[in-house]
Amino acid sequence: MHVLVATDGSRESLTAARELQRLADPDRIDEVTVVAVVSPLAAVPFANDLGRPRDPAPPGPGGLSFRQEAEDAVAVVAEQLARWGPPVRRQVRSGSAAAEIVRAAEELSADLVVLASGGRGLSETVLLGSTAARVQHSAPCAVLVVRPPGPRRPGR
Amino acid sequence: MTTTQPDRTEESEGGLKRTITGRLLYGYVLGDVLGSGVYVLIGAVAAAVGGAFWLAFAAGVAVATLTGMAYAELVSKYPRAAGASLYVHHAFRRPALTFFVTVCFLSAAFAAAGSLASGFAGYFTQLVQQAPVLLVSLLFVLALCLINFIGITESVVANMVMTVVEVAGLLIILAAGVVQVARGDASWGVLTEFRAEGNPVFAVVAGVALAFFAMTGFENAANVAEETRRPAITFPRALIGGMATAGVIYVLVAMTAALVVPVDVLGGSEAALLEVVRAGVLPVPVGAMIIVFALIAMVAISNTALVSIVTQSRVLYGMAREGVVPWVFSRLHHARRSPWVGLLFSGLVVGLLLVVGALVQLVDPELDLVGRLATVTVVFLLFIYALVIVSAFKLRGTDEADDAYRAPTPALVVGLVGNVVLLVYVVVDDPSSLLWVGGLLLVGLALYLAARASRRGRDPLAGYAGHDAKEG
Numbered sequence: 001m002h003v004l005v006a007t008d009g010s011r012e013s014l015t016a017a018r019e020l021q022r023l024a025d026p027d028r029i030d031e032v033t034v035v036a037v038v039s040p041l042a043a044v045p046f047a048n049d050l051g052r053p054r055d056p057a058p059p060g061p062g063g064l065s066f067r068q069e070a071e072d073a074v075a076v077v078a079e080q081l082a083r084w085g086p087p088v089r090r091q092v093r094s095g096s097a098a099a100e101i102v103r104a105a106e107e108l109s110a111d112l113v114v115l116a117s118g119g120r121g122l123s124e125t126v127l128l129g130s131t132a133a134r135v136q137h138s139a140p141c142a143v144l145v146v147r148p149p150g151p152r153r154p155g156r
Numbered sequence: 157m158t159t160t161q162p163d164r165t166e167e168s169e170g171g172l173k174r175t176i177t178g179r180l181l182y183g184y185v186l187g188d189v190l191g192s193g194v195y196v197l198i199g200a201v202a203a204a205v206g207g208a209f210w211l212a213f214a215a216g217v218a219v220a221t222l223t224g225m226a227y228a229e230l231v232s233k234y235p236r237a238a239g240a241s242l243y244v245h246h247a248f249r250r251p252a253l254t255f256f257v258t259v260c261f262l263s264a265a266f267a268a269a270g271s272l273a274s275g276f277a278g279y280f281t282q283l284v285q286q287a288p289v290l291l292v293s294l295l296f297v298l299a300l301c302l303i304n305f306i307g308i309t310e311s312v313v314a315n316m317v318m319t320v321v322e323v324a325g326l327l328i329i330l331a332a333g334v335v336q337v338a339r340g341d342a343s344w345g346v347l348t349e350f351r352a353e354g355n356p357v358f359a360v361v362a363g364v365a366l367a368f369f370a371m372t373g374f375e376n377a378a379n380v381a382e383e384t385r386r387p388a389i390t391f392p393r394a395l396i397g398g399m400a401t402a403g404v405i406y407v408l409v410a411m412t413a414a415l416v417v418p419v420d421v422l423g424g425s426e427a428a429l430l431e432v433v434r435a436g437v438l439p440v441p442v443g444a445m446i447i448v449f450a451l452i453a454m455v456a457i458s459n460t461a462l463v464s465i466v467t468q469s470r471v472l473y474g475m476a477r478e479g480v481v482p483w484v485f486s487r488l489h490h491a492r493r494s495p496w497v498g499l500l501f502s503g504l505v506v507g508l509l510l511v512v513g514a515l516v517q518l519v520d521p522e523l524d525l526v527g528r529l530a531t532v533t534v535v536f537l538l539f540i541y542a543l544v545i546v547s548a549f550k551l552r553g554t555d556e557a558d559d560a561y562r563a564p565t566p567a568l569v570v571g572l573v574g575n576v577v578l579l580v581y582v583v584v585d586d587p588s589s590l591l592w593v594g595g596l597l598l599v600g601l602a603l604y605l606a607a608r609a610s611r612r613g614r615d616p617l618a619g620y621a622g623h624d625a626k627e628g
Contacts, residue, residue, distance in 0.1 A: 008493055040176055040383035041184075041315065043304055043469040044495050047488050065236050067382050094175040094383040096311055130491060 003032045004110040005081070006101045008131070009048040009073040012116035016146035017077050020114045023144075026085030033089045033108055034077045036070040037100040045094075050076040067092060098134035106140050113139050117147040176383045178390040180312060184380065185398030187319030188373035190326065191460030194406055195429055195453045196275030197366050198413055200527045203423025205363035207349035208356075210410035212363025213370065217403030219578065220371035222571030223541040224399045225563035226548040228392035231378055232561040233551065235387040238474060239378035240540050246555075247547035251620040255480055257540060258471060259600030264536035265468045266502070266596055268372060270509040271529035272461040273297050278426035278526065279453045282446070290514045294507055300458070300465045301503040305494050318459040325452035326405050328445075329429060332437040333412030339437075342415045349419070365582045369530040370406060372537055374399055376463050379470065392561040429453060465506075469498030480616045481603040505599060512595075531582060532592040538579040545572040 005020060007013035017034075038046045045066040053075035074090045081088050093100045105113050117132045136143040176184075194213075202209045230243045241258040248254070273293040280292050336342050350356040377395055381387050384394075409429075413422055417431045425431050433449045436442045473495045476485035489496045513525040545568050556562075583590065607616040 010490075010493070038383060039307075040380040041312065041466070042307055042494070043466045043499070044473050044488060044493065045383070047486075047493060065382055 001029050001111040002108055003029055003086075003112045003114060004101070004105050004108060005032060005034045005077060006113065006115040006135075007034060007036050007050075007073050007077045008097065008116070009036065009046055009050060009069065010116060011049055012146070012148045013073075014050055014077055014080060015148045016114050016116040016144075017080050019146040020144065021081065021084055029086040031089065032081055032084075032086050033091055033104070033110070034074045034081070035091045035093060035101060035104045036074045037097045038066055038070045038092060038094040039096060040066075040094055046070040046073070048073040048076075052076075053079055067094075097131045098138075101131070101135050102138050102140070110141050112142045112144060114144045114146065117145045174383045174385045175312065176380050177385055178394045180316070181377065181380065181384055181390060181394035182398045182401075183316050183319045185374055185377045185395055186401055187315060187322055187459050188376055188463050189371055189399060189402040189460075190319070190322045190405065191272075191373070191456040191458075194326070194370050194409055195279070195427075195456050196272060196526055197369055197530055198410065199422050199425045199428030200524065200530075201363045201366045201410075202413065202419050202428065204351070204366060205359045206351035207346035207414045207419050208360070209363050209367075209419075210347065210407050210414065212360050212367045213406045213410045214403070215360065215364045215574075216367030217371055217399070217406055219364070219571060219574035220368060220374065220541075221396060221399045221403060222567050223545060223575065224374050224395050225392070225567055226541075226545040226571065227375060227378060228395050229548050229561050229563040230544065230551070231381045231391045231395075232388035232559075233555050233557070235381040235384065235391070239375055240544050241471075243544055243547040243551070245620075247550040251617040255600075255604070255617055255620055257543060258475060258480075259597060259604075260536045260540055262468060262471050262600065263593070263596035264372075264533045264540065265464045265471070266505050266509060266599075267529045267532040267536065267592070268369075269297065269300070269461050269464040269468070269502070269506045270513070271369070271526050271533060272457050272464065273506065273510060274513070274526040274529065276454055276457045276461070279430065279450045279457070282427050282430055283450050290510060293510050296458075296461070297465075297503055297506045297510070300461055301499045303462060304465050304469065304499055305489070305492060305496055307492060307494055315459070318455055321452055322456040322459065323405075325429075325449060325456060326409050328438070328449060328452075329409050329412050329432050330405075332416055332432055332435070333408070335437050335439075336412070336416050344415075346414050346419065347411060361578070361581050362585065365534055365578055365585075366527065366530060367406075368534050368538070368578060371399065371402065372533060373460050373463065375537075375540075376467055379467065388557065388559045388561055392563075427453065465499065465502055468502040469495045472498040472501065475603075478620055479611070480607055480620050482606045482610055509596075528589065528592065531586055531589045532596070535579065535582055535589055535593055536596075538575045538582070542572055542575040542579065545575065 003020065005017050036046065046069045048069040050073050052072055070092045074092060078088045078090050091104060093104060101113060113135060115132055115135060117130065132145045136145060201212050205212050234242055234246065236242055240261055241254050244257045245254045273296045276296045277289045277292040281287050281289060351359050374395060381391060384390050413429065413432050416435045416437055421431055422428045430446060430449060433445050434442060438445065472481060472485040475481040476483050485498045487497050488494060509529065517523045517525060548568060
């Protein structure tokens with residue numbers, strides 16, 4: 001079984017990856033792909049709150065970049081999953097978050113998508129729906145939406 | 157160690173897929189440019205020049221496109237999202253200058269959003285006669301901030317749709333022109349007429365300064381450089397192609413407007429392109445057409461204004477990540493992942509500009525707020541553009557990859573001269589615009605001082621590089 005773990009650079013997304021490790025049997029998972037989506041037209045295309053990975057890539061010309069932020073976030077989540085068992089791949093895509101996660105799941109023939117829940121406030125649910133809601137609406141496979149316990153921002 | 161799936165597309169880019177294709181980028185540039193000026197400013201340009209105001213558009217387009225070549229060269233060297241401040245950093249390595257350029261860019265975006273909001277209100281009041289202009293423009297800014305907060309602008313599809321709508325609006329105008337000419341009603345002489353008083357050359361330069369605003373927005377294309385496929389090849393084509401297309405459309409639209417509507421009517425109108433529709437040349441009911449066209453104009457203006465607000469909050473975010481403005485601007489909303497503090501701040505500054513403009517209008521009813529804020533934008537941008545071209549020259553010979561685009565040197569020289577001449581003209585012609593420029597720069601100074609205070613006097617500028625996002 002192929003699992004896709006999505007990260008938006010938030011701590012909640014790292015919690016979601018840990019939750020996958022807690023819930024799933026690594027022997028039954030053939031492969032994990034960690035995916036991040038950069039949205040080039042957004043005000044902040046990608047923001048990484050997860051810090052640098054232990055094994056950071058050398059910064060490219062012109063300093064760091066949004067893509068670099070996404071690659072760092074993917075690397076941190078991949079490191080979290082590294083010693084779990086299944087091989088871990090990484091992918092950074094660009095476009096609209098929900099659409100690209102669904103597309104990645106289709107391309108990789110994923111059997112499960114893991115992501116953190118969005119907010120639960122009025123604006124998220126009424127106006128547009130969170131990324132998680134949109135992914136579970138159109139994903140080709142099962143979706144694990146992890147809701148972090150406690151206050152909205154654990155660790156802050 | 158980084159392994160990725162084989163790509164669907166032929167594009168590898170280190171195995172990572174980038175979404176912005178040449179065609180998308182072309183549409184993005186075209187939409188961003190078309191929305192900024194022609195719907196808002198054509199009346200003001202016509203008033204400044206006279207019937208020959210298409211010349212002003214042609215000259216403005218030419219100078220802007222030459223500047224676009226410098227951007228294209230630099231983007232193909234440094235495909236990062238930061239634009240002018242990054243290039244100036246590479247060329248000069250002076251944090252204070254980089255900071256100043258970034259603040260100028262931010263200020264230009266504030267003034268542009270203010271001008272566009274007033275322009276939007278101009279079209280809106282054509283539909284709803286009694287609507288209070290200030291209130292409409294303030295609500296418009298609020299709506300833009302909300303839309304950005306929700307993140308609809310992230311949609312590439314939404315961008316394409318808006319661009320198509322914008323182009324459709326200008327095609328309506330061109331159709332009116334074609335009909336007018338076919339009927340033999342066109343008096344071609346008007347295209348060579350200048351305003352009665354004064355020297356034609358100065359009249360054109362005055363128009364160019366305003367027409368220049370119509371081309372702004374192209375620099376925002378640098379924002380998506382990082383996600384562009386093969387930027388060294390794609391970017392120059394899409395950027396220069398988009399600007400050239402916009403330029404041709406502008407010149408044709410300006411000619412049409414002059415042929416169909418008397419120039420003094422254009423000059424006196426709040427929503428000048430609507431006058432072309434109102435002239436009733438097209439064989440469709442004028443009333444319905446006016447509503448449709450006003451809506452199209454509002455979509456066009458919204459598109460560019462949205463990008464402007466995105467740019468503001470992104471620049472603030474990048475600066476906050478580097479510590480040169482208070483860190484609070486790098487705060488993201490926990491679920492939407494949008495920089496809500498930056499958006500709120502942008503909304504407040506633009507709102508304040510509009511309120512100040514309304515107050516000044518109470519004292520001086522002659523003030524044309526749209527034109528004034530456009531002029532302020534142009535002052536900032538001409539300065540930045542000139543500096544970007546200088547940076548392009550300074551960076552010749554460094555960081556040159558084999559496939560990097562190299563702009564023709566004479567074109568850059570002409571572009572530089574054009575920018576400087578226009579800058580000098582605008583400042584000499586309208587020194588009071590410097591008051592507004594100074595006011596906006598004070599906002600940047602205040603942000604800097606706040607950052608400095610929060611760092612207990614350590615200079616936040618030490619090490620500032622103008623990158624868009626940096627490890628905090």
